[in-house]
Amino acid sequence: MQPDGGAVAATRDPLETRDVASLWIGTAGQPVMGVKIAIQPDKVVHPNGKLQSFSTRWAELAQAKNIEVVPVDVFSGDAMGCISGCDAFMWRCPSSAHIRAYAKRFLYALEAGSGMPVFPSLKSSWYFEDKLAQRYFFNAADIPCARTDIFWTREAAEQFCERATYPFVLKLAGGHQSANVRLVRNRREAKFYVEELFGHGVASLGYCPASRLRLLLRRLRAAAQTLEGHNPYVPSVDAELHYGYFYAQEFLPGNDFEISVIIVGNRAFAVRRFIQPGDFRTRGSSGRMDWSPEQIGEDAIRLAFHTARKLGAQTVALDILHRDREPVVMELTANYASWVVRNCPGHWVLHGEPQSGSLEWAEGRTRAADAIFEDFLDELTLSEPIRHHGTTQVLQG
Amino acid sequence: MAQRKYCRGRLTMALKIAIQPDEVLHHNGERQSFSDRWFQLAKEHGIAGIAVDVFSKDVIAQIASCDAFMWRCDPSALPRLYAKRLLYAIEEGLGIPVFPNLKSSWHFEDKIGQYYFLSAAGIPTPATSIFWKREQAERYCETAEYPFVLKLSAGYQASNVRLVRDRQEALFYVDQLFAHGVTALGYRPASRSRQLLRRLRAVTTLAKGHHPYAPTEQAELQHGYFFAQEFLPGNDFDVRITIIGDRAFVFRRLNRPDDFRASGSGRIDWNPRQVGDELVRFAFDVARKLDAQTVALDILRRGSEPVIVELTLSYASWAVRDCPGHWELYGNHETGDLKWVDGSMRPEDAIFTDFVTPLLEAGQRVGHPDRAAICP
Numbered sequence: 001m002q003p004d005g006g007a008v009a010a011t012r013d014p015l016e017t018r019d020v021a022s023l024w025i026g027t028a029g030q031p032v033m034g035v036k037i038a039i040q041p042d043k044v045v046h047p048n049g050k051l052q053s054f055s056t057r058w059a060e061l062a063q064a065k066n067i068e069v070v071p072v073d074v075f076s077g078d079a080m081g082c083i084s085g086c087d088a089f090m091w092r093c094p095s096s097a098h099i100r101a102y103a104k105r106f107l108y109a110l111e112a113g114s115g116m117p118v119f120p121s122l123k124s125s126w127y128f129e130d131k132l133a134q135r136y137f138f139n140a141a142d143i144p145c146a147r148t149d150i151f152w153t154r155e156a157a158e159q160f161c162e163r164a165t166y167p168f169v170l171k172l173a174g175g176h177q178s179a180n181v182r183l184v185r186n187r188r189e190a191k192f193y194v195e196e197l198f199g200h201g202v203a204s205l206g207y208c209p210a211s212r213l214r215l216l217l218r219r220l221r222a223a224a225q226t227l228e229g230h231n232p233y234v235p236s237v238d239a240e241l242h243y244g245y246f247y248a249q250e251f252l253p254g255n256d257f258e259i260s261v262i263i264v265g266n267r268a269f270a271v272r273r274f275i276q277p278g279d280f281r282t283r284g285s286s287g288r289m290d291w292s293p294e295q296i297g298e299d300a301i302r303l304a305f306h307t308a309r310k311l312g313a314q315t316v317a318l319d320i321l322h323r324d325r326e327p328v329v330m331e332l333t334a335n336y337a338s339w340v341v342r343n344c345p346g347h348w349v350l351h352g353e354p355q356s357g358s359l360e361w362a363e364g365r366t367r368a369a370d371a372i373f374e375d376f377l378d379e380l381t382l383s384e385p386i387r388h389h390g391t392t393q394v395l396q397g
Numbered sequence: 398m399a400q401r402k403y404c405r406g407r408l409t410m411a412l413k414i415a416i417q418p419d420e421v422l423h424h425n426g427e428r429q430s431f432s433d434r435w436f437q438l439a440k441e442h443g444i445a446g447i448a449v450d451v452f453s454k455d456v457i458a459q460i461a462s463c464d465a466f467m468w469r470c471d472p473s474a475l476p477r478l479y480a481k482r483l484l485y486a487i488e489e490g491l492g493i494p495v496f497p498n499l500k501s502s503w504h505f506e507d508k509i510g511q512y513y514f515l516s517a518a519g520i521p522t523p524a525t526s527i528f529w530k531r532e533q534a535e536r537y538c539e540t541a542e543y544p545f546v547l548k549l550s551a552g553y554q555a556s557n558v559r560l561v562r563d564r565q566e567a568l569f570y571v572d573q574l575f576a577h578g579v580t581a582l583g584y585r586p587a588s589r590s591r592q593l594l595r596r597l598r599a600v601t602t603l604a605k606g607h608h609p610y611a612p613t614e615q616a617e618l619q620h621g622y623f624f625a626q627e628f629l630p631g632n633d634f635d636v637r638i639t640i641i642g643d644r645a646f647v648f649r650r651l652n653r654p655d656d657f658r659a660s661g662s663g664r665i666d667w668n669p670r671q672v673g674d675e676l677v678r679f680a681f682d683v684a685r686k687l688d689a690q691t692v693a694l695d696i697l698r699r700g701s702e703p704v705i706v707e708l709t710l711s712y713a714s715w716a717v718r719d720c721p722g723h724w725e726l727y728g729n730h731e732t733g734d735l736k737w738v739d740g741s742m743r744p745e746d747a748i749f750t751d752f753v754t755p756l757l758e759a760g761q762r763v764g765h766p767d768r769a770a771i772c773p
Contacts, residue, residue: 140490
């Protein structure tokens with residue numbers, strides 16, 4: 001398979017060299033076991049104009065292996081019925097709040113209810129856009145992370161503001177935009193956000209503390225929206241209301257860049273994303289980036305493998321900063337941009353355990369969609385046929 | 398490595414279970430505390446029950462010093478949304494047994510998730526339509542068969558379930574759910590002037606600095622979906638089957654007077670003869686597919702076919718305790734023996750026994766890695 005960019009990996013993962021098709025395909029080229037994968041189409045145009053569609057690539061790969069692809073529409077009424085006739089399901093779902101609220105339920109219900117392999121699996125998706133859950137997981141799994149306090153009552157949050165070390169970083173649980181992260185510089189600012197988060201709730205941290213007049217104007221605007229029957233604090237169906245918690249994280253100065261490590265199975269792809277001038281945040285995948293592998297410390301790669309193994313995730317992207325010299329995990333992401341992975345000149349392959357195993361550098365570009373698909377086929381082959389559907393006894397009388 | 402020691406034929410060692418205290422006062426005056434009972438049972442078994450505070454800053458450290466964690470979490474929004482995150486982080490991150498574990502709690506107060514699970518598992522449910530776009534919901538209202546049952550995904554109170562009798566009423570709720578969202582289905586359709594009054598009231602609330610549609614500790618804001626379920630006439634009661642491990646506790650809940658809802662009616666019939674074996678086996682089938690430590694199922698009938706309406710994790714203990722006995726399943730849900738066990742049993746006890754038994758057995762095999770045995 002020729003990855004984008006033309007270069008073929010010189011050192012290949014054993015999974016990649018394995019002839020997956022031979023597991024099912026007879027000599028006539030027909031599916032022996034009639035393996036069918038249901039795939040939800042996805043399409044994203046990134047801010048840099050790059051078009052991304054995991055589903056299109058997966059369909060090409062499946063065709064090459066003589067595996068039948070069943071396109072599904074997860075929002076249709078018969079989605080479950082459609083998928084239940086297949087052996088597995090794949091969906092690279094977008095991160096917007098409304099779809100996410102649906103996808104989390106749908107994916108796990110399918111995994112638990114049908115017993116079929118699902119991408120992303122629960123272990124790969126439960127933390128999706130949920131920094132609160134991630135923080136509890138990091139602590140429980142003893143994964144180095146930035147010191148974070150989460151408060152569930154207004155009083156506790158207010159007390160924290162009195163004695164906090166400023167500046168600190170305030171975050172919302174979800175949202176991949178920089179409007180959901182703020183550097184809070186003083187007590188007044190902190191209390192403004194406590195009021196917002198325990199008062200009406202917010203869809204983003206877009207508003208900053210302002211003069212009384214300005215606050216009055218904001219309230220008048222909200223009143224006008226309320227009169228029209230809208231919820232001023234949830235401007236659209238796709239907005240998620242954040243309410244009833246306060247997430248404060250230590251500010252880690254001296255980080256000019258963050259390392260983004262994307263793990264797919266036992267492969268690690270890494271890139272440095274530079275902090276915007278005059279800010280403490282990166283611009284996601286639209287800012288300055290550097291793909292040179294020699295700039296990435298092995299400790300960050302091992303930390304990323306360690307975290308991914310603890311999660312049991314099929315794939316996960318980790319944002320890593322440094323506290324002094326120690327790498328710390330800031331955030332987990334399930335739906336990274338595929339072009340960032342494709343631009344990596346190669347990737348690391350882990351043999352053995354994250355802390356002690358050998359790290360081998362595999363030269364050449366690889367698509368994230370390809371790596372995910374290959375691992376998923378492996379999972380599908382190894383999984384036991386424990387389908388629940390169709391076995392229910394319909395009781396009469 | 399310290400080995401567990403036995404005193405007077407009983408295991409007495411430092412197995413430690415972190416327990417979050419819980420307390421509920423039910424409408425009928427029954428006080429319920431799973432944790433109180435678990436502390437008592439732990440003591441009787443020579444296990445150290447360690448009270449933790451899940452809202453404290455060092456909760457993970459508190460729990461990390463124990464072998465397992467138990468929390469009978471309240472179904473109201475704030476603790477539930479927190480518990481779902483904490484419980485799974487503990488289960489996966491610390492790798493210790495947790496009650497409720499993920500398989501028992503992921504559907505907690507989430508009727509949408511439950512419906513998708515039941516569909517995926519091929520378990521009969523009332524015909525259900527879930528819409529994620531306003532246009533689709535509005536189109537459905539044009540062609541729907543009335544009455545239908547409108548539900549909010551979360552919420553255990555009757556105000557989260559409505560019988561929608563006509564198109565006007567249905568469109569009113571579509572607007573509520575896709576415009577500002579709701580924390581309950583409390584408001585009903587009203588005249589224009591009344592609706593204007595409601596909006597003015599909302600503006601007044603806002604002027605005072607509050608959010609008119611703000612979620613509360615009890616209820617989250619629900620919006621952006623429409624959950625419609627077929628109305629099943631002729632059901633004067635539902636059958637509630639509570640599964641704990643291999644045990645099934647059964648009773649019937651009679652509808653409230655002049656209402657289609659049985660939940661919370663308090664009119665309970667514990668006579669086990671009123672519930673057939675086939676329903677008990679059906680309930681075991683569902684619980685085993687979930688692989689849940691415990692789950693309560695509400696069952697209605699569509700004609701003669703039983704259908705699952707809802708799954709509940711945080712059931713009231715007194716109604717289970719008052720069952721005159723329970724069923725125990727030996728083997729497969731279809732062919733295994735169903736044995737009736739006479740006598741009342743507390744659900745707290747059944748849950749604790751199931752949770753602790755494998756821990757004690759593992760302790761006998763391996764011994765605890767880093768804790769000295771305590772033997773008077």
